[in-house]
Amino acid sequence: MRLAMNYQMQQIDRKAIDEYGIPSIVLMENAGKVVVDEILKMRDQYQKVVIVCGPGNNGGDGFVIARHLYNLGVTVKVFVVGEISELNHDAMLNYSILKKLEFKIDEINDDSSMLAFERFLRPGNLIVDAIFGTGMSREVGGIYLRVIEAINEMAHQVLSVDLPSGIDGNTGHVLGTAIEADKTVALVIPKVGNILFPGSDYNGEVIIKGIGVPDIIIERVGIKYNLITKDIIAPLVPHRKRNSHKGDYGKGQIIAGSIGMAGAAILACRAALRSGMGLLKLYIPESLNTLITTSIPEVITVPLSEVRRGVIGITNFQKIIEDCCWPDVIAVGPGCGVNSEISELIKRLLNESEVPMVIDADGINALSKSLHWLENKKCPVVLTPHVGEMSRLTGLSAEEINGDPIGTAVRFSKQWKTVTVLKGARSVIATPEGEVFVNTNGNSGMATAGSGDVLTGVITSMIAQGLDPVGAAVLGVYLHGRAGDIMVAERGEHGLLAGDLVLGLTKAIRELVEA
Ligand SMILES: NC(=O)C1=CN([C@@H]2O[C@H](COP(=O)(O)OP(=O)(O)OC[C@H]3O[C@@H](n4cnc5c(N)ncnc54)[C@H](OP(=O)(O)O)[C@@H]3O)[C@@H](O)[C@H]2O)[C@@H](O)CC1
Ligand SMILES: [K+]
Structure with a gap:
């Protein structure tokens, strides 16, 4: 299985969207759904799901997750770190759908909203980290740093979408601070940050899920890094014939x-x-x-x-x-x-x-x-x-x-x-x-x-x-x-x-x- 750096993931997304015509919103929908499948498998471990969204597509995945869980009757609470007005296009679209469903979505952007958020970091709540994914571009600071540290300190169960926020997908390095997840659902193919240390320690269990990007698109990006999995290994095992000798x-x-x-x-x-x-x-x-x-x-x-x-x-x-x-x-x-x-x-x-x-x-x-x-x-x-x-x-x-x-x-x-x-x-x-x-x-x-x-x-x-x-x-x-x-x-x-x-x-x- 291929192992990507952030820019290669972005190339895969761009090819899927621009050359093969798969709308980005469809990919986001698929991403949200595969994460929901994992959240449902843990159904006996939480009463409420608290989804923490960032400004980019990782946050957009978070809004899709919220909608599907809501449709399934799961109690969901959604937060946006920073300003809702700064959500990118696809994230904003999915945010708007939630608003029409009369979801109450709170921003975390100051001391009082931070306090309100912290009250949700208690046992029985599963925290979904949809703050940053492959778009992490610099060290975590400001309100993002406070949110990540609060989650690490107080949350009991955390599932990260694609990458634990704060982990550099290119290297596995911690960019200042990072979510310590129990489980990470890596989308399409794993990123270096899902696999290498120290990032690996922050991912918890890594589950790799496809979101409908055809393999040919991944191959056309020409990734040279591979994760050793059984599909690579099995064909290599030397065959032993019945009629053979030590030579x-x-x-x-x-x-x-x-x-x-x-x-x-x-x-x-x-x-x-x-x-x-x-x-x-x-x-x-x-x-x-x-x-x-x-x-x-x-x-x-x-x-x-x-x-x-x-x-x-x-x-x-x-x-x-x-x-x-x-x-x-x-x-x-x-x-x-x-x-x-x-x-x-x-x-x-x-x-x-x-x-x-x-x-x-x-x-x-x-x-x-x-x-x-x-x-x-x-x-x-x-x-x-x-x-x-x-x-x-x-x-x-x-x-x-x-x-x-x-x-x-x-x-x-x-x-x-x-x-x-x-x-x-x-x-x-x-x-x-x-x-x-x-x-x-x-x-x-x-x-x-x-x-x-x-x-x-x-x-x-x-x-x-x-x-x-x-x-x-x-x-x-x-x-x-x-x-x-x-x-x-x-x-x-x-x-x-x-x-x-x-x-x-x-x-x-x-x-x-x-x-
Ligand atoms: N593309 C697709 O089609 C699909 C993508 N998918 C999902 O999207 C994820 C990638 O999405 P993405 O590229 O929007 O990046 P994401 O990780 O959400 O963050 C970017 C935002 O964060 C900001 N930012 C960065 N670092 C920061 C910092 N230290 N502190 C503060 N802000 C910081 C950055 O700001 P900027 O650098 O532009 O100033 C920008 O606003 C991917 O992991 C997967 O989950 C799936 O839905 C499938 C379809
Ligand atoms: K994340």
């Missing part, structure tokens, strides 16, 4: 592990095999061989001589490079440690190998000192940095990256021609062409050691099974998050281990296959 499910090569970090190698391998890879070779320092083969007998280990205890020596590189025509994919980095040997190996693999490469963890750290190596790469590269690693790659602060995760990932991918998986509570996958996929599943239990190694294993596995690097990254991130959700539902968030995610993976894949 049909790909061969992978993982270079991982060092003394003290053998677990990273084990987790990446388990995740790769548990998500369906046919054959896997793990290249490890020889002193880890016994430990690894006893922990995970299904993997073929290639023990390599060490330059010093637990670190693969440079003399092995020729063997790894010669072997690199064997697999369908190479992953390098989990638990390798930061050392000049691994840096040299990555440089040579980038220069000489033509199979797709997944670079994670210490591989990323090695690369961050010499990003220009990417200029000479012969293979597609997937990088999977978390915010700290992205900071090392770009020189940006964590705050700057968190403030613009999509922009950061897109700029990096375009500059270095990589598929970039910027991991976080909303992982962002960006392609060199500027396409973006945002993932929303997963939970805070997954913020645990080894979680990234599992993701590397899944993405590597999906490339081995024939997916292109972008598809593998998208499916891998989704499955990883879903595995976390499944396991947390069973065990709770606090004690989730990365190893649990490996178990969850099989369940997440099965869920998709059986759907």
